[in-house]
Amino acid sequence: MEFRRLKYFLAVADELHFGRAATRLDMAQPPLSRQIAALEADLGVQLFDRSRSQIRLTQAGLVLQDHARQLLDRLDVAYRETKLVGSGGAGRLRIAFVGSASHGLLPTLIKSYRSFYPEVELALSSMNNAELQRALVSREIDIAVARPELRDEEFRREPLCRERLILALPDNSRFAAQDQVRLADLGDQTFVLYPRRPRPSYADVVLGICEREGFKPAALELTQDFQSAISLVSVGVGLSVVPESVARTQRPGVIYRPYIGHNPGTALTVHARLDNRAPQVMNFLEITRKFARKGQADGRASS
Amino acid sequence: MEFRRLKYFLAVADELHFGRAATRLDMAQPPLSRQIAALEADLGVQLFDRSRSQIRLTQAGLVLQDHARQLLDRLDVAYRETKLVGSGGAGRLRIAFVGSASHGLLPTLIKSYRSFYPEVELALSSMNNAELQRALVSREIDIAVARPELRDEEFRREPLCRERLILALPDNSRFAAQDQVRLADLGDQTFVLYPRRPRPSYADVVLGICEREGFKPAALELTQDFQSAISLVSVGVGLSVVPESVARTQRPGVIYRPYIGHNPGTALTVHARLDNRAPQVMNFLEITRKFARKGQADGRASS
DNA sequence: TGGCCTGATACCTGAAAGGTATCGCCATTT
DNA sequence: AAATGGCGATACCTTTCAGGTATCAGGCCA
Structure with a gap:
């Protein structure tokens, strides 16, 4: 059984006319008749009553019509939800950060991400640098905001801000x-x-x-x-x-x-695993880049 | 999108290994890889994270896995329900009969049908012969039990019993x-x-x-x-x-x-439209035939 | 009875799925 | 560090099946 057949079946069930249904499906009538016949053979069940000039659905046909409608609707939902999550418009993003990041640009960055992607559920937690490293390596988190940056070849880094x-x-x-x-x-x-x-x-x-x-x-x-x-x-x-x-x-x-006295400053850096190409992560990094540019510009303006 | 792809996807999602999934699906690995790739291209979404030796589902993959399972389950339900109704094991049968039939063999016949097909919903009603004829012609009922038999070329007839x-x-x-x-x-x-x-x-x-x-x-x-x-x-x-x-x-x-005095007797006859090949109807007529044989035998035995 | 409408059938073509062989990458091994 | 093995991807061929055109067959109307 394939979705195509269900679609064809619904068209015929709606039109109760093979020719019109074929037109609506933008195909010729013979293959449509064959597909319906194949569906009936597959089920071992008569779906249409062809005894008169006017076609009618059998009881089994009515039952299948109900189910087919629901199946196609649900397929559409599955399609859309999968695409949404796959494009980063929904889903989950686990962010962890050093405690000292909770006062500066990071909250604003997170708010900005949320305003762009309100359907993405955020799991926020606070850790020190060592824990961040371990959690990111073990994939317990997707994003680590560390100070100073984590030294790991497996991580992608985006500087967020530098401060005195x-x-x-x-x-x-x-x-x-x-x-x-x-x-x-x-x-x-x-x-x-x-x-x-x-x-x-x-x-x-x-x-x-x-x-x-x-x-x-x-x-x-x-x-x-x-x-x-x-x-x-x-x-x-x-x-x-x-x-x-x-x-x-x-x-x-x-x-x-x-x-x-000597003031080397300190930098906040956003990390993600290099192999984590999840759109939620990529989008977060994208917004981070915008923020870093803006923050830098602000810094220059005020200095 | 086709059901086959969903089935393939679920196999890979379960095994997290293309080779094993292909074995389970009783096919070679390359076409499976291609089908999954086609599914991903179709959705425009990464379903598996192939970055390491061990394959993992992405968030989108997890979402699709959920939906795919449900879709396949529901397809199975649709299949089975349609087959059940199509084979006469469920559905609806509308029987109408003359009032004088409510005392003899008919109630037993109906009980017998119900015991064979308990899932078939029966809609019973009582009419005189003329109403039976009209209702059967207009398809308001499936079965008409009349006395005497209805004269119509479009009807199939099964004698039920003859009595004095x-x-x-x-x-x-x-x-x-x-x-x-x-x-x-x-x-x-x-x-x-x-x-x-x-x-x-x-x-x-x-x-x-x-x-x-x-x-x-x-x-x-x-x-x-x-x-x-x-x-x-x-x-x-x-x-x-x-x-x-x-x-x-x-x-x-x-x-x-x-x-x-003169006693021509009277016969009860079961009618259905010739063009109504619904399994519920055919099954009812089948049981009617058995009953008629049995009733006739009983009659002979007692005479 | 002939014409028309409609679905079914016959036959062909083309697209797509499946199979085999093989590549390329990574990870482990010595 | 090179060799090896495991695994998914790719190339290329074969087969299957869906779709198209032409036509048939049956019912309905004039």
């Missing part, structure tokens, strides 16, 4: 009164850094900056992620060095200050 | 005490006969018998059908001449007596 580093201080810090703080003056402070594992990590980037400024922090507190680090800062455990965008979201007990 | 005529008397009749009644003695009685229209009808058959016995009923009461006639007998309006089988069902106010 600033200090996050407890509001009772003795540096809170200064508009700018010299990094070199912070040798006696406790630095709250992250992630603890695996090393080397972003923590080591900050320690490298300190070293370049000629000191080594008096004390170190290592947390697993950015969120915990800021929490510790807010309760006065120590200070931290964080991406500038974090300052956009104020938090009780924490104040942000630019610093004087 | 007996008298139906009010229980207060002066003939009620007799075991047998001479028909010729009934000249002064009111005869309740049916149907009133169209004439000549069964009423005229009875009048013919009277004439042959040398009398003409003193009074005549014509009703439209057998049921009304018996009702009039039960309230003492007059007597009637009815098929023997009617006596099997007793009714208050009515007693039945064989009569002495």
